[in-house]
Amino acid sequence: MAILDILILSILVLCALAAVRTRDLLGAVIIYAAYSLLMAIIWLQLGAPDVAITEAALGAGVTTILMIATISKTGRYE
Amino acid sequence: MAEALVALGQNYFFYYALILFMVGFYTTLSHSNLLKKIIGINIMETSIFLFFVALGYVEGGQAPILGRGAEGGPFMNPLPSALILTGIVVAVSITAFALALMVKLYSFYGTLDADEIVMLRGEKE
Amino acid sequence: MQEILILKIVVRFVIPFIQVYGFYVITAGHLSPGGGFAGGTIVAASMVLYALTFDAHQGLEKLSHERASIFESLGAIWYVGLGFLGVLVGGNFLTNGQIGIPLGTPGQLISGGLIPLLSFGIGIKVAVTVVSLYYSLVEED
Structure with missing residues (x-):
């Protein structure tokens, strides 16, 4: 079990x-x-x-949905 | 000495919680994009939750559900998970509020970069 | 926005299963992990999926803001009313077994007295709140 946990x-x-490193905001939200x-x-x-x-x-559900809604209202790239 | 090292190695959840907290803190401080800041705050929150739930971990224990699994065996401590359940709800509420504020800021300033917003505010005053 | 046929057909097929799972999590909340909050969020996710795939206006027709506020208030009133049931008889707020509500045998679906009814109210309120949160975020003003 410990090996699975550490993995x-x-x-x-x-x-x-x-x-953190992705420049594409939509990709960052999916990650x-x-x-x-x-x-x-x-x-x-x-x-x-x-x-x-x-x-x-x-x-994984509501936060992602709300962030994608925000990206659709604003810009996709930094 | 060897026993102490083994005991230190068993607490790997705490080390990973510390690493995740550092990653979230670095994101919140170094990125000027507001959505990246919110993702960083969320990563920090989950690291704190990981720390708390790992405090209630019992080696070889089972989830404390009545009527499922072996009765009377060692159980995980349910108190930290009950506390963290409330924490997750609060985290999502804070995220929703911050995103709504972000949409308002974008419609007012036309950008989501914190540095540019500070510059625009300086020009206005 | 382009029309994606596969997405629409798959979403139309998948939404009932998501909703059944959400209502299962709500009704079995006192027996297994889950409960009103998690189940309500799953039901809300199915409705938001509908609005994301089709149009937001089409989703808003199904659950307008007036209707959403009515459902939200009904959920809250349901919870508080069931809580005051104990006060009327002479017990504390949210008293369950002491005022004569049958508790049943633990582990069966109909057991726990007030708790499944309470989580039903929580589920309705949370589902409608999350959906209206999404609509108020994407709405053009």
């Missing part, structure tokens, strides 16, 4: 760095959605399934 956590850090989904798997590994289902619905 997912490392991909999590890579996702965070990629979301942030992937980050939230990986975080939901981490919550499941930590034995908090209620937090996992809320993170998958809110972090």
Whole structure:
């Protein structure tokens, strides 16, 4: 289990760095959605399934939708 | 000495929470785009949540749900996850409010760059 | 905006399944992880998916702001009214078992007294709030 945890956590850090470095804002938001989904798997590994289902619905769903709505109202590139 | 090193190695969740907090903090400070700042704040929030839920982790424990799985075994501590559930809701509310403010700022100044907004405000005064 | 046929057909096929899953998470909230908040968000995500794929105006016709405010108020009144049920009999706010509401056996779907009814109200309120949040963000003024 520890190997899987460390693997997912490392991909999590890579996702965070990629979301930070991307110049395309839409791409950054999509990478942030992937980050939230990986975080939901981490919550499941930590034995908090209620937090996992809320993170998958809110972090990966609602936050991404609201950010994409904001990008459609403003500009796509920095 | 060796036991202390093994004990330090078992706490890897805390190290990753620290790394993620640093990444989010760096994003919030160094990028001038407002949407990038909001993504950085969100990454910081999730790192804090990771730290809290990892505090309630019990080695070999199960999720504390009544009627599912083995009864009476070691369970994870449900108190940090109950606290963090509220924290996630607050985080999403803050994000929605900040995005609404961003749309208003864009319609007023025509840009989302924090430095340019500061310059435009300086010209107006 | 160009017309994407595959997207529209797949979304039309997928939306009922998302909504059934959302209502499952709401109704089984007292037995398994989930509950009113997570289920309501899933239901809201299906409605926002409809508005994203088709037109925002088309979605706004299905759930206008007046109707949304009515549903929101109904959810809140439902919760507070069920809470005051205990006060009327003489107990505390949100009293569940002590005032004679049958609790049932733990682990079955109909159990827990007030809790499934409360999470139903929370689900309606959260779903409508998230959808109207999206509409107020994308609306042209």
